[in-house]
Amino acid sequence: MKPSLRIASLALSILFASGAALADVNIGVSMSQFDDTYLTYLRESMNDKAKTYPEGVKLQFEDARADVVKQLSQVENFISQKVDAIIVNPVDTASTDRITKAAVAAGIPLIYVNRRPDNTDLPQGVATVASDDLEAGRMQMQYLADKMGGKGNIVILLGDLANNSTTNRTKGVKAVLAQYPGIKVDQEQTGIWLRDKAMTLTNDWITQGREFDAVVSNNDEMAIGAAMALKQAGIAKGKVLIAGVDGTEDGVRAVEKGDLTLSVFQDAAGQANGSVETALKMINKAPYEQAVWVPFQLITLDNVSTYKK
Known part of the structure; x- marks a missing residue:
């Protein structure tokens, strides 16, 4: 429980x-x-x-x-x-x-x-x-930065741009990134909280030949969409780190299966x-x-x- x-x-x-x-x-x-x-x-x-x-x-x-x-x-x-x-x-x-x-x-x-x-x-x-959305962004990015050894490329999946949860979670991510000049943001686009939209965006980035070491998502649904796109492209599970937020049932299962590296539980x-x-x-x-x-x-x-x- x-x-x-x-x-x-x-x-x-x-x-x-x-x-x-x-x-x-x-x-x-x-x-x-x-x-x-x-x-x-x-x-x-x-x-x-x-x-x-x-x-x-x-x-x-x-x-x-x-x-x-x-x-x-x-x-x-x-x-x-x-x-x-x-x-x-x-x-x-x-x-x-x-x-x-x-x-x-x-x-x-x-x-x-x-x-x-x-x-x-x-x-x-x-x-x-x-809940303090700045903290959610900081928590997920700090964990990823440690796993990445402080270097590499990331992409950010944004939620609805009219929502300050999107703004603040992303600010939290970037506050941590400011301490790691070796980690670069390759892409930053909105998936408007949706799994299918995030899957399409991630697939587009893969098709464009973009290389990234981690996906930082403002919620679990988009994180799961990214994981689905990576799997569909034949990219081995765990090669790209994926972080979500919310700790939904699907998000928790995805962490358990290794599809997501982490989630941040919102109660x-x-x-x-x-x-x-x-x-x-x-x-x-x-x-x-x-x-x-x-x-x-x-x-x-x-x-x-x-x-x-």
């Missing part, structure tokens, strides 16, 4: 003692998209967390389908329904100001989960629950629990942390069994 992260929270007894009727709690949740492996884990974990409350907490999920306008409309609908709190996994981390202003004006607690808004100067009544349950717990604290006017950080964890062949479901 994956290690579970304990996020500091108030005991259930405090929630009940405050006089809150949990059976009446309705939380609107707008996800950037349902069709994403990691975000599916996050959504399912939020549902699981809600079910742990004896009196029940209702979560109303909406799929923004990667559409900023649709997501804002969903938040406005939640406000008109007078939900008790709103949780948002933002489509575009640079376009959250209108969501924030709308929720604050309505006096409804707002929690951003998994992706922090670019504008981190958030007002009272707004909280974030996420979906930790983020889910933190977002629901923070929402309930805010609803009950109890003390809460405005920024909850859930640590990343390195997954390699040495410890991969710990992360298997």
